[in-house]
Amino acid sequence: METSEQSTHLVVVIDVLPTTALLLDDGTLYEKWLNAIIAFCNSHLLLNANNKLTVIATGCEHNTIIYPVDREENGNETIPGQYPLFSTVTRVICSQIKQLVSKARYSLEKAERAEDIPQSLMAGAIGIGLLKINRLKSEVDSSRVAIVTACNDNSTLFNSQYMNFMNVFFTAQKMNVVVDACIAVSNNNYEQDINLSILQQGCDLTNGLYLKISNVSAFLEYLLWTLLPDAETRKKLLLPTQKKISYKAACFCHRNLIDIGYVCSVCLSSELITTKTQ
Amino acid sequence: MNAKTSIRCQNFREYLSQMNALTLDKLYAESAICLAVFRELPPLAKHYTSRLLFVEQPIPTAVINSWVTQSALKEHNETIEMLKSLRIWSDAQVPGGLPAFLVNSTFRNSLKVALLGGGDPWIIKQTKDKDKHERDITFLDNYALERWECILHFMVGSQNTGEGISADTIQTLVKAGLTRYETKDTSPSLTAEGFQFLLMDTFSQVWYFVIQYLANLEAKGLNLVECLSFLFQLSFLTLGKSYSTEGMNDSLLAFLQNLRELGLIYQRKRKDGRFYPTRLIINLTKGHKEPLNVSKQGYIVVETNYRVYAYTDSPLQIALLALFTEMQYRFPKFCLGILTRDSVRQAFRSGITADQITNFLKQHAHPSMSNTPTILPPTVIDQIRLWELERDRFLFHEGILYSQFLSQNDFEILKTYASDAGHLIWDNPAKRVMVVSPSGHDDVRRFWKRHKKEH
Numbered sequence: 001m002e003t004s005e006q007s008t009h010l011v012v013v014i015d016v017l018p019t020t021a022l023l024l025d026d027g028t029l030y031e032k033w034l035n036a037i038i039a040f041c042n043s044h045l046l047l048n049a050n051n052k053l054t055v056i057a058t059g060c061e062h063n064t065i066i067y068p069v070d071r072e073e074n075g076n077e078t079i080p081g082q083y084p085l086f087s088t089v090t091r092v093i094c095s096q097i098k099q100l101v102s103k104a105r106y107s108l109e110k111a112e113r114a115e116d117i118p119q120s121l122m123a124g125a126i127g128i129g130l131l132k133i134n135r136l137k138s139e140v141d142s143s144r145v146a147i148v149t150a151c152n153d154n155s156t157l158f159n160s161q162y163m164n165f166m167n168v169f170f171t172a173q174k175m176n177v178v179v180d181a182c183i184a185v186s187n188n189n190y191e192q193d194i195n196l197s198i199l200q201q202g203c204d205l206t207n208g209l210y211l212k213i214s215n216v217s218a219f220l221e222y223l224l225w226t227l228l229p230d231a232e233t234r235k236k237l238l239l240p241t242q243k244k245i246s247y248k249a250a251c252f253c254h255r256n257l258i259d260i261g262y263v264c265s266v267c268l269s270s271e272l273i274t275t276k277t278q
Numbered sequence: 279m280n281a282k283t284s285i286r287c288q289n290f291r292e293y294l295s296q297m298n299a300l301t302l303d304k305l306y307a308e309s310a311i312c313l314a315v316f317r318e319l320p321p322l323a324k325h326y327t328s329r330l331l332f333v334e335q336p337i338p339t340a341v342i343n344s345w346v347t348q349s350a351l352k353e354h355n356e357t358i359e360m361l362k363s364l365r366i367w368s369d370a371q372v373p374g375g376l377p378a379f380l381v382n383s384t385f386r387n388s389l390k391v392a393l394l395g396g397g398d399p400w401i402i403k404q405t406k407d408k409d410k411h412e413r414d415i416t417f418l419d420n421y422a423l424e425r426w427e428c429i430l431h432f433m434v435g436s437q438n439t440g441e442g443i444s445a446d447t448i449q450t451l452v453k454a455g456l457t458r459y460e461t462k463d464t465s466p467s468l469t470a471e472g473f474q475f476l477l478m479d480t481f482s483q484v485w486y487f488v489i490q491y492l493a494n495l496e497a498k499g500l501n502l503v504e505c506l507s508f509l510f511q512l513s514f515l516t517l518g519k520s521y522s523t524e525g526m527n528d529s530l531l532a533f534l535q536n537l538r539e540l541g542l543i544y545q546r547k548r549k550d551g552r553f554y555p556t557r558l559i560i561n562l563t564k565g566h567k568e569p570l571n572v573s574k575q576g577y578i579v580v581e582t583n584y585r586v587y588a589y590t591d592s593p594l595q596i597a598l599l600a601l602f603t604e605m606q607y608r609f610p611k612f613c614l615g616i617l618t619r620d621s622v623r624q625a626f627r628s629g630i631t632a633d634q635i636t637n638f639l640k641q642h643a644h645p646s647m648s649n650t651p652t653i654l655p656p657t658v659i660d661q662i663r664l665w666e667l668e669r670d671r672f673l674f675h676e677g678i679l680y681s682q683f684l685s686q687n688d689f690e691i692l693k694t695y696a697s698d699a700g701h702l703i704w705d706n707p708a709k710r711v712m713v714v715s716p717s718g719h720d721d722v723r724r725f726w727k728r729h730k731k732e733h
Binding site for chain 2: 006039042043046047048049082083084085086087090220221224225228229230232233235236237238
């Protein structure tokens with residue numbers, strides 16, 4: 001049963017926007033959420049010595065690659081007993097996120113005055129991830145993107161980036177990159193049918209998994225069970241499937257998701273039908 | 279007669295599954311070892327282990343069986359068997375009496391520590407201050423290769439025999455059956471297994487040697503668990519960084535010196551207090567091997583007319599080529615051999631396989647050979663393989679020959695009896711000879727005696 005070991009490049013896109021409902025509900029939850037993500041990243045590196053990891057943080061102003069960092073910090077201290085590489089990963093991710101969040105908070109205060117709903121530049125972050133994947137293509141057998149975000153009870157989030165999203169998803173599809181998404185929603189909103197339909201569509205297009213969870217303390221379990229296996233192993237495992245996905249497109253005029261619209265025969269852009277009630 | 283005496287490089291998993299339960303449990307208490315074991319598992323087993331990493335109670339078998347799709351059921355069962363043979367999983371029962379599996383708690387805890395931290399610190403620490411004589415990766419690669427080749431040179435008995443090779447290493451080579459002493463005072467000579475060892479790639483050689491070395495460890499008064507844990511901690515270090523020897527006890531320091539001799543680590547001076555791991559040891563736990571990144575090019579050109587040109591003057595490399603080619607000419611820096619049926623069969627006879635030969639040629643192929651997709655000419659590869667198959671044409675059985683029958687009738691009767699009883703191996707009616715299996719010999723002879731008496 002000697003199966004040749006497949007090395008994978010995993011790009012984790014973390015949404016660090018500090019307005020997420022999760023963070024506002026309970027501060028400790030956010031920490032748990034981040035710890036779970038770091039443990040997940042380490043588990044990925046644990047699987048195979050040749051596995052590569054890239055972590056991208058996406059905020060409302062810019063996207064940053066937080067791991068790997070170009071220069072190694074001098075901090076030699078490792079967490080006792082832990083594999084030194086994992087300690088490095090943990091340290092780097094933690095310190096970088098801390099910086100980013102405090103920066104984001106500052107800009108958020110400014111933004112509040114402007115009365116603009118802040119949202120992370122998720123599509124751009126996935127784009128950066130794809131570039132990174134393309135660069136390391138020759139060193140690994142397969143590549144994957146995992147998006148982790150905490151949802152703002154707002155299913156219209158990201159609609160304004162609709163075109164950018166579709167572009168990166170189709171690129172990912174063409175590059176044979178699986179895009180997974182794991183959305184944490186706060187407990188009281190779970191029953192409502194909140195889904196980020198754009199991410200759902202993207203996962204479906206690239207044969208990835210879309211997960212919605214409310215129990216953050218079990219977040220790591222979800223990640224390890226479903227998002228850790230690579231595409232090859234997933235064929236052998238029974239994993240949750242998506243029930244129904246809405247393939248609504250956004251109109252070009254208002255960036256709203258629409259059921260019926262006009263489609264331009266030349267550029268295929270869709271326009272909202274304005275029903276005039278008189 | 280047909281038994282091939284080829285040596286095979288065991289992987290770490292097979293090595294572990296031979297150990298007894300007590301030793302395994304002791305090994306699993308070390309997080310570095312658990313990390314190495316985990317890396318060695320096949321993909322499905324890795325996922326099963328990480329799924330249950332945080333689950334403390336037994337999991338019903340039925341639940342685990344529902345994890346996979348129907349098509350992967352065979353692999354699923356094999357995975358479970360393997361996890362059980364490594365004692366990572368054991369049979370248990372859930373309170374209801376249903377069969378279940380329980381993850382070995384020692385293993386689980388150690389792996390958790392490796393992943394999340396929280397246990398005893400590792401023995402090896404990075405050096406705090408900067409090294410005055412800092413070494414880069416190229417230097418380490420060259421050093422490692424040089425040391426390792428020193429051992430190979432010693433094995434073939436070429437140049438400066440015995441220099442820099444300790445009695446310990448020689449002893450390991452002899453115990454592993456790679457070399458043997460013909461007489462007491464001469465230097466050891468290579469065995470058939472040794473030749474096969476030389477044809478393996480460097481990574482497999484290191485593994486094979488390390489496993490043999492570990493087997494003799496306890497006789498030297500070193501603790502297996504301690505050394506193995508240390509070895510794997512070494513293999514998880516970062517290439518090109520220096521580490522401190524502080525806090526190691528005497529037996530570990532002795533072990534370190536042994537590794538230094540093999541080129542697995544680099545230490546400028548014995549008392550230096552710092553050392554660098556080399557790629558040889560870093561690769562120990564990597565699934566696929568990164569070759570030593572040295573500016574060393576392949577030197578072998580194989581042509582479709584079975585000529586092998588080798589641009590080398592190293593006695594080791596020439597000796598290796600001479601194992602399976604007929605040497606024709608030798609010039610300074612260059613020699614020429616021909617792959618002939620006889621020379622290749624000669625190699626087969628000492629247990630070398632066709633794959634080993636072609637792999638060796640590929641591994642050391644001259645850069646200009648890499649233009650073709652197969653690197654070597656396909657005809658040559660095929661022919662070597664055919665020569666190997668040729669040797670498998672015969673099936674050897676022991677047997678007893680019955681001959682000099684006086685009449686055809688006697689022969690027929692005995693032949694019919696033997697073939698009915700299933701003892702007949704071969705017969706030739708024209709010459710009235712037949713061969714009977716040794717187990718059936720008594721029976722057939724008794725029948726023949728009775729038959730003679732009756733007539």
